[in-house]
Amino acid sequence: MEILKNYDLTKLNTFGVKAFAKFFFELKEEKDLGGLFLSSEFKNNEKLFLGSGSNILFTKDFDGIVILNSLKGISILKEDEDFVYIRALGGEKWHDLVLFSVDNGYWGMENLSLIPGTVGATPVQNIGAYGVEIKDVLENIEAYSIEDGQKKVFSNKECEFGYRESAFKNKLKGKYFISAVVFKLHKKEKKNSDYKALQDYLKENNLEIKTSKDVSDAIIEIRRSKLPNPFVLGNAGSFFKNVYVNEEKLKELLNIFPEMPYFTEPSFTKVSEGKGGMIKIPAGFLIEMCGWKGKKVGNVGVHDKQALVIVNYGGATGEEIKKLSEDIISSVYSKFGLKLEREVNLI
Numbered sequence: 001m002e003i004l005k006n007y008d009l010t011k012l013n014t015f016g017v018k019a020f021a022k023f024f025f026e027l028k029e030e031k032d033l034g035g036l037f038l039s040s041e042f043k044n045n046e047k048l049f050l051g052s053g054s055n056i057l058f059t060k061d062f063d064g065i066v067i068l069n070s071l072k073g074i075s076i077l078k079e080d081e082d083f084v085y086i087r088a089l090g091g092e093k094w095h096d097l098v099l100f101s102v103d104n105g106y107w108g109m110e111n112l113s114l115i116p117g118t119v120g121a122t123p124v125q126n127i128g129a130y131g132v133e134i135k136d137v138l139e140n141i142e143a144y145s146i147e148d149g150q151k152k153v154f155s156n157k158e159c160e161f162g163y164r165e166s167a168f169k170n171k172l173k174g175k176y177f178i179s180a181v182v183f184k185l186h187k188k189e190k191k192n193s194d195y196k197a198l199q200d201y202l203k204e205n206n207l208e209i210k211t212s213k214d215v216s217d218a219i220i221e222i223r224r225s226k227l228p229n230p231f232v233l234g235n236a237g238s239f240f241k242n243v244y245v246n247e248e249k250l251k252e253l254l255n256i257f258p259e260m261p262y263f264t265e266p267s268f269t270k271v272s273e274g275k276g277g278m279i280k281i282p283a284g285f286l287i288e289m290c291g292w293k294g295k296k297v298g299n300v301g302v303h304d305k306q307a308l309v310i311v312n313y314g315g316a317t318g319e320e321i322k323k324l325s326e327d328i329i330s331s332v333y334s335k336f337g338l339k340l341e342r343e344v345n346l347i
């Protein structure tokens, strides 16, 4: 077992910011966890489990041990006429698993195509896109307790999923390492293509959905046209969560800002309710209205096509990115009285 010292994390976070870990270990086999848990570097230091670093911002060096999850493996546990149960180890790339599912004709994951990151991180913030969240296909999670090294299986319900939330981001934060996830997918058609942006794309391109791969292909195209590629321009996707309000608050806001867009999530999507209510106000609109879209401040800025995305134009520090996010939060609050929450995990 090789635990490295003073390890450069620049290439292990999609913002591409420079940060060092006091200790670093790449976990390639589940059996190595035992030795890791017994090591003094693990026992005596703060721990951070890292996937692809696509939802994290290092604002300083990490004075503890970073464990890079490289556990790989996908297997079919069981299947019947209607469902298939797939177990994927946590270090698998999420999009590779989506491709595996659509190539086999299964339904359920296709709307979540091209989201960067690892399988083990997907439940942490209940990843979501185009009307689907991971909770819709997740059967259970296998996780190791950081305290005693015991393995536990969490049911979907025990994960306490919400809008970009789960128990692993709240009461169990930092307490478990997610080693594998079991997904339950449909073998028969279970289309979920009513999300407006997807519908518009299908109409514009005169496309008809016949397979889950058709949905996946469409979503890949939409995402490529809208989101900056982190390998070209450092970013972590949406930096902020959308804002959810109740009807009363919405009425108040519409009186002052009649042009404000809002969405009541259609019931078919079963997308989680946000903290403030069930009506979604796109955070991108609020940020744009405050004049941030396309704005560059030093080495950082707000993307010109997607106001939710903060980008590193090169050489930015985590502190610079954090400062920009704070300025955005305070200007949105001054104008709309709405408090933006960060989706990205700050270290």
Ligand SMILES: Cc1cc2nc3c(=O)[nH]c(=O)nc-3n(C[C@H](O)[C@H](O)[C@H](O)COP(=O)(O)OP(=O)(O)OC[C@H]3O[C@@H](n4cnc5c(N)ncnc54)[C@H](O)[C@@H]3O)c2cc1C
Binding pocket: 014, 048, 049, 050, 051, 052, 053, 054, 055, 056, 069, 090, 115, 116, 117, 118, 119, 120, 121, 122, 124, 125, 126, 127, 128, 129, 168, 176, 177, 178, 179, 227, 228, 229, 230, 235, 236, 237, 238, 345
């Ligand atoms: C271009 C782009 C587009 C994106 N689009 C979306 C989107 O549409 N929808 C969406 O929901 N997200 C999106 N994201 C965010 C991100 O891809 C997801 O949150 C993803 O699940 C993060 O995976 P990761 O492996 O990179 O996690 P990391 O960034 O490495 O970790 C994120 C958090 O999870 C914890 N963690 C990671 N692995 C484990 C584990 N095995 N056990 C316990 N804790 C763990 C980490 O400690 C950290 O706190 C996007 C990001 C980018 C860069």
